[in-house]
Amino acid sequence: MNSHRARFNLPPIETNPPVEGPANQSRIVGSTLGRIRKLGGYQKHHHVPDSQNDAAQNFVRKVGQADVKAAADQLYGDIRSLFGYKRREFDYSCEDGFAWIKTPDFDLQIRVDQCSEDPKNYILTTEIVALHTDAIAADERFHACFTHHCDQLVVDFAMPVQVEDKIDAIEDIPELADALTYEPDGSAFELKLPQLDLLIQVNESGMTFSLLTLRDLGKLLDHSQKAFDILASAQFGLRL
Structure with a gap:
């Protein structure tokens, strides 16, 4: 295990594989399911997809952008309040149904996709893809911030x-x-x-x-x- 990762002996949570070769990777994940017609950008003249294809996926990301931004903005505020990071310590972006938040201790992403099991549903996913410090996985602030968003390793x-x-x-x-x-x-x-x-x-x-x-x-x-x-x-x- 890399020394800069969290205390787990489980595989490191990181965005890129180590340079010495492929390795198993870990993610902390949570998701919510809902009807596409309930997404914030869905309008009365829109039609709910009845199949899965690139056009349907792009549509879900477009009409779900407001929901992703609302979730990302809420998490941004929670993280700033709990950890006290300064503005320049954050890297935040949100567009096309996908948000990134990068901090000194961890990176996360939020995205909306068409549900693979039901084309009329969406799935909104929060995923912590990198931990940058040894202590963060045991930090109570980290647990408080993400307990209600992430429920799987x-x-x-x-x-x-x-x-x-x-x-x-x-x-x-x-x-x-x-x-x-x-x-x-x-x-x-x-x-x-x-x-x-x-x-x-x-x-x-x-x-x-x-x-x-x-x-x-x-x-x-x-x-x-x-x-x-x-x-x-x-x-x-x-x-x-």
Whole structure:
């Protein structure tokens, strides 16, 4: 792990892979779902898309720009209030349904997209893509700012994993086997760990950590680290 990253042994959260080669990357993510017709820029003469294509995606980003800006402006204000950054320490941009906020301690983005599962819905996503200091992931101000916006820690694998092999490895670990469920074709699995209030979902391209109960970003990050340590100590064999 790079020394300037947060305290996790999980993969670093960063926008660009390290120069020495591809590596797994982590993101802190949250999203809300809604009907496209409810977006701020939607007008009576507009038509709700009934399929998914580039034109529909561009339309959603156009009519959702006001919603993205409202969310970004609110977060900008919350961050400034909690962390006391000066204006020149921020890098803020918002256009075409996409916002970036860069600070001395972390970078985040907010975007609106057409929902991939229902063309009549939008999904508004808040994603923390970089942590720049060791302490920020444990900072209560960071948790207070993002608990209601982000509820998942997502690890994107640099290379696809053999999910069936991971299922076999877990089934050989008595303390984990009972917590395991998986697809009949072995394409994905879940680990439900009530003692950590944690759900872990894995497919060939990545894994997602989320809490089983109420949102709490500090708890999510801490318990995700504990779960990773359990898997590592059990020689689970998932190279992160």
